[in-house]
Amino acid sequence: MFECAFVRVWFAWLASCVLLPATLLAGSGQADAPAAARAAAKPAWLDAYRAPAARLIEAATADDAAWQRLAELTDTFGSRLSGSKAYELAIAWAVDRMRADGLEHVRAEPVKVPHWVRGHESLEILDPVERPLPLLGLGGSVATSAEGVIAEMMVVSSFDELDARAAEARGRIVVYDVPFTTYGETVRYRGAGASRAARHGAVAALVRSVGPVGLRTLHTGAMRYDPAFPSIPVAAITAEDAGMLHRVAKRGKPVRLRLTMASHFADEADSANVIGEIRGREHPDEVMVVACHLDSWDVGTGASDDAVGCIGVWEAVRLMKQLDLRPRRTVRVVLYANEENGLRGGTTYRDAHREELAKHVAMLEMDLGAFPPVHFGFSGSDGARATVEAIASLLEPIDAHRVRPGGGGADIGPSVQAAGIPALSLTGDAEQYFMIHHTPADTIDRIQPRDVARAAAAIAVMAYVIADLPERLDRAAGTGAP
């Protein structure tokens, strides 16, 4: 079901996932020190932005309007998997609300999206007594037969161990019991675990959930098949059960599992990127994009991944409108489609706006939650970085002034890469984020109103000033890609 073009983009995205967290999880000291030093030398042009920045911060933090909108979105529609009715309704709601907010050029730009359907799924350990184990099929997995796969399990701690014991894998259900270190390190097992096992003749694979140990918490997420090997069904199990199966295996008695999955792809569905703007007063054709993705996995309500990002970037633009702050250039909010299992929103935007990308002055994505402490990531020229750091210094009052290397995001990635656009991200605390990432526990009650307000304020100030700068943000050739 995966087109080649999609697979290539998606590989790139997976690679960015692998690389991103190392930066996210790195200590902040070294990265922040030079930033602080540079920010200390504040340029004269910054003074003109102190008043509007203060107004944006004050308006954003005056009430819990942003959190209430986040609650309305996640409470009303729940999860928003591409192709689902709930997602379709959420898109219509967002268009209506953006228009009511007075945003300009509000539209839903068509995007065709894959429609993966989970269907019924179950897992049982059969020896010495049959009992169910919780599971979550991985997005994109094929189904089993209706009777399920019944096979003896083989538990490994790594791909290396699997390869070393390859002869044992034939006809088995391979269980990966890989403790979570960083997302980048362990998500490889979710992405490639099925095909790595199928290569040695395994009939199914189970992957320890990619996240810290929770409370028997399941993490779903996308996987991909290597076309060189058979496509075998694959699901996530809890960290606790992976450990249990590993102990049982070490005791030496053979244990059989039964895995049943009815997952499949329905026809591709009509979906959309939701877009609204404040048109620039001097250069309306030059665009500062602030972005998120409105789709989510089909568990939890996608509150941190990525409804809070959508509310953050949308509120940023709404606040400018409310305060009548119209920058020189256009600020465009894009609620992308289908980040989770296809990235079609990002690739469709790139293709539909290809002619316009040269006039994208910068793109910012918020897709790693609002849990404090937050920081900006930036990828671009040194000149642009200095400008971004100066702007960020305006956010010291709300503790959102840190700028670290590595900006960007999955959805803006295709455009950023195609045209070398300076790329930013607003990023929350990774530890809290990955605890609930792709789980049923990604719900709004974990998110504080002040944290949504902080994110909206930070993005509003950053986007407004970049869009309003007397000179366009520096875009030295060859340094724009994240």
Place this chain on the structure above:
Amino acid sequence: MFECAFVRVWFAWLASCVLLPATLLAGSGQADAPAAARAAAKPAWLDAYRAPAARLIEAATADDAAWQRLAELTDTFGSRLSGSKAYELAIAWAVDRMRADGLEHVRAEPVKVPHWVRGHESLEILDPVERPLPLLGLGGSVATSAEGVIAEMMVVSSFDELDARAAEARGRIVVYDVPFTTYGETVRYRGAGASRAARHGAVAALVRSVGPVGLRTLHTGAMRYDPAFPSIPVAAITAEDAGMLHRVAKRGKPVRLRLTMASHFADEADSANVIGEIRGREHPDEVMVVACHLDSWDVGTGASDDAVGCIGVWEAVRLMKQLDLRPRRTVRVVLYANEENGLRGGTTYRDAHREELAKHVAMLEMDLGAFPPVHFGFSGSDGARATVEAIASLLEPIDAHRVRPGGGGADIGPSVQAAGIPALSLTGDAEQYFMIHHTPADTIDRIQPRDVARAAAAIAVMAYVIADLPERLDRAAGTGAP
């Protein structure tokens, strides 16, 4: 399905649950200070027990044998609901292992237990778009029809609010969104929520899980019907979803839910209390009981509730055997049946051993986990308390020397109450325990080997010394009941 006698006992047990946690959760300062002062005046007889206590502590903490046995039990059989095949196998395993340990008079004393079967269950919110919500039917609930109950929801924060808005409840599914304070305070909604709603004409009830907010974590547990009102189906929902439904209700648009449950009682099943002993060398007919319950709810693996209690008391006796420490009186380990949904093990033991209860010198139950810090609870005469506190002082090296008011346990309760027997408990940290209590997350990986070893050592020392005292533990009339 509930016999009158059972209902009475079970009411008493529920009442003890309501009262117990207030003690458990109280600050330790005041309760510990007098204990420390009294323990400072250590009696001369205590000296004879310093060497055996040190040996028991050393043996218990020398390796992770206790944790490994806990792992074998919970990994092999999983959850152990009364009437289930897994529980039956676990009983047979325990008898075999006790015999292999060399315990004496090992037997499985027959107990008839109720056999509640969960069956398929589901919950959906229907407006504005149908989507599933996780649920766990409460133990003892009746089923819905096969099509389920479809009704508008009514969300309340308390019984008071329900009663004040009673006219709205007719035909509704009542949702109790009661934030967790203490177990005793909030378990009332689990126990009585269905009948309190049915009294006003509700057609089903949903209860916010009784526990701290976890990660969309469901807590099951027993409920009871008031025969004065119709029996309506009742299930637990997550704290997050209770809050979500409450917010949705406050927005004012009617919302319908569909609840489907196939729970029912099968025929009563043959089960057993598993018993082993070290016979006393001078007064074998006088008995010190150390107890737990081997059954669990049907989610998680009942590792803390109460497999760890079983391993703690069983190891205590095994260690005496291993070290050839045979006290003057008999020490009897009892792995009770059916604590969770019937208390038949406790009532059957009381009835089968009625003639012998007068010679029970004390009973100790471990059923609140092994999470540190641990303490003993004690209910009995002041004289006996002073003795218990002196013995506990031997456990200072492993931080298990605290003695607080309020000993006992659900399973030993019927015997303790029938014969005024001094009652002890070994109790872990309540906050960690109630986080995973009756949830899928009650698994062994949360329990540290050193904590199982500490519990076993503490119980071994306390039980050995009480059973070996030159004079039988004081049992002043009228003060024995907890």
